[in-house]
Amino acid sequence: MTRTVRRVRRPLQGAAVGAAALLALSACSPSGSDSSAKPGSSGPGALSGEVTVFAAASLKESLTTLGERFEKEHPGTEVTFSFGGSDSLAASITGGAPADVFASASTRTMKIVTAAGAASGTPSAFVRNRxxxxxxxxxxxxxxxxxxxxxxxxxxxxxxxxxxxxxxxxxxxxxxxxxxxxxxxxxxxxxxxxxxxxxxxxxxxxxxxxxxxxxxxxxxxxxxxxxxAVNDYPIALLKDAPNAEAARAFIALVRSAEGRKVLSGAGFLTP
Amino acid sequence: MRSSPTGGTRAAAGVLRGGPRRRRVRAGVPLPLLLPALIGLAFLIVPLAALLVRTPWHSLPEQLTSADVWQALRLSLFSATAATAVCLVIGVPLAWLLARVDFPGRGLVRALVTLPLVLPPVVGGVALLTALGRNGIVGQWLDSWFGITLPFTTAGVVIAEAFVAMPFLVISVEGTLRAADPRYEEAAATLGASRFTAFRRVTLPLIAPGIAAGAVLAWARALGEFGATITFAGNFPGRTQTMPLAVYLALQSDPEAAIALSLVLLAVSIAVLAGLRDRWVRAG
CATH class of the missing domain: 3.40.190.120 (Osmoprotection protein (prox); domain 2)
Incomplete structure (x- = not known):
């Protein structure tokens, strides 16, 4: 319900943001539904609650920055991170840890999660690292x-x-x-x-x-x-995500032009 | 920990001895005590039982005969024993100092000694690096004067384990010393024994059970040590990769291997406790 409202309202709120979003999303977004949740223009009460992100240790600095921006753009949300080795994170996720998003440092570790049926949709790489x-x-x-x-x-x-x-x-x-x-x-x-x-x-x-x-x-x-030995970093929304809507918006931010700027500023290659 | 270190020590020593003997209570056990007690028991037993249930028995022989497992186990047993020896050599005199010599700031020193007990082991590892690492405040002199660098060596593992295990020994021995009657030592002194002779010939035999109990606790703590070891000594098979490190890294990719390794560690711990049982359970 709020979803439809937001979709309509967003382009009206800020044309520049909307244009940037479109550019970014046409470049890299894997699915249309994700693009609807482009952050930068939250309607009041649109997104709320905690988003729990499990991410590879190497993403710490850039995702923390993006998490802070996300919280600022969507007041009422809180992004909580658990950074660590991708393997142990994958093991916690398949073991039932209540996470919304998984960003891993290799396709192999992401496969552990998808093979267990814990990911929603097909994860794809958002950055590469050498x-x-x-x-x-x-x-x-x-x-x-x-x-x-x-x-x-x-x-x-x-x-x-x-x-x-x-x-x-x-x-x-x-x-x-x-x-x-x-x-x-x-x-x-x-x-x-x-x-x-x-x-x-x-x-x-x-x-x-x-x-x-x-x-x-x-x-x-x-x-x-x-x-x-270049590693692809896939990101995925998890199937049992407690806060799927906000999680989708966070993934969209990571994949957006703004997200890319932060990530490439940290030394990541874009795929 | 209890508020008084002596009480904590007695409790710790009591664990090994099976606790002080009291007369049996004849009345029925009240439910408000029985129920939490049973939950407590299950809380401790169920995870261990789960380990047994999930053990890949069919592949176990194969897992356990691998050279890596024996290498890690050998290193673990060696380094835990060496760490216990280090604790005994420097920990017993320290306990004696705390129990028998009245010096200003003794309470503070005692608190500092027990600090590694409550410190997260990883923090202990970082502290060891800043002190004894190649670039540490003591370590840089060890390196430039003697060419000794401790990180990434088996000696580093022993030091990390001794660091976290020694408080167990010191507290246990100090408690026993405080409980021991100092008049025996005084009697020895009146008969012409020096303070060191009195310690060697009178005090040591008197507190031997406390030392042994403390050594077992320290050994068990050293055997299970993970955080300080991986932080200070790193992880290299055969040199610094002890069993807990092997379990942790195996868990990353091969949970079955991790369970098999855990089982070995569990078996070793049970064997040691069972081996000491006769000695310590009956001592009470």
Missing amino acids: LEIATLPGNPHRVTSLRDLAAPDLKVVLCDKEVPCGAAAQKALDASRLNLTPVSYEQDVKAALTKVELKEADAALVYATDVRAAGDKVEGVEFPESAD
Whole structure:
């Protein structure tokens, strides 16, 4: 009921916002119904309540920013995040955790959710991420390529092979036929990055976005083999979403031009 | 924790000894006590039973004979034992200091000693990194003077486990010391024994059951340690990947393997408790 009202009213409220929305949605929205929930023009009492978003650890900064904007655009809503390794998030979702949205760091982890019938519709990628080498500030060990990481005295941490960033790292290492023995397989990408930030490790293979987020605490080194290991990030509305309507609007914001701007500002590639 | 550390210790030691013996109450058990008690029992037992129910028995032999499992188990048993040894060597004297020497700020020191009990283990791991990491306030000197770096090593695992386990030992031993009659030590002193000799020959044998109970608690805590270990020592199979870490990472992709690993840890814990049962349950 309120839904129809909003659909009609929205273009009238702000032509500029509406135009931006149309542009953005014609570019990337997977379904028409999602586009109706474009945020930026909430009618009074249109959306309310809590939206619970389970998202990969690497999305932390950008989705938090978008969550704050969403709350501002839709007063009365509250976006709650649970950031973590995509695998454990997928396990919680299939285990019945009450979430509305799942944004994962790999298609493999999203498949765990879709295979269990927990997603509504077909999830599709909204951003991509590639790996980068994070080194100590100033790159004191002069790491310039993936091959340099195999130096015997260099302490390198990787993500565990079970989590997406570790799987991507393994793919890149395999593609360059490099046999790298790290000092540790960390449980998620942020843990790997932290080891370099605290100067306990000399280098880590993490996402480009994490290097960006760490600011000047680490230095990023791009390497060509990262092209072999690009992760797609799918986002999906969950079937048992307690607040499906607001969740749809949040997904639309993530996929909108505004969302893309925030995400690419954080270092993500757009698919 | 109880308000008085001694009470908490007695309770902790009592757990292992089967509690103080009291005369049986003959009257029927009142329902308001029986019902929550049974719920409490179920609360503790059901999750463990569920683990057994969900165990993939058909693939269990295959899971358990894998080299990875034994590697993790061996490392866990070794590091928990080494951590307990570290706790004994430095924890017992610390407990003695707290119980027998009256110095200003003793209450504060005792509170600080028990802090790792309430601290989230991950925070403990971060604290260890900032102290003993390669770039830590103590660790940087260890590195530049002796070339020792502790993170990512088995020694790092032992340190992380000892850090979280030592309060259990200290509290247990201190409680026993306070309960022990100091007049035995005084008698030894009047007979010409130095304070250290009195400690070695009189106090130690006197408080041996308390030390043992504390050591078992510390060992069990060290065996299950996860947060401080993965934060401080990282995760590398055979070097720093203990059983709890292996369980956690297996759970990411292969819940069956995680359950099998959990079962091993459960079996080890039960075996240790059962092995000590005769000794400690009857001591009460």
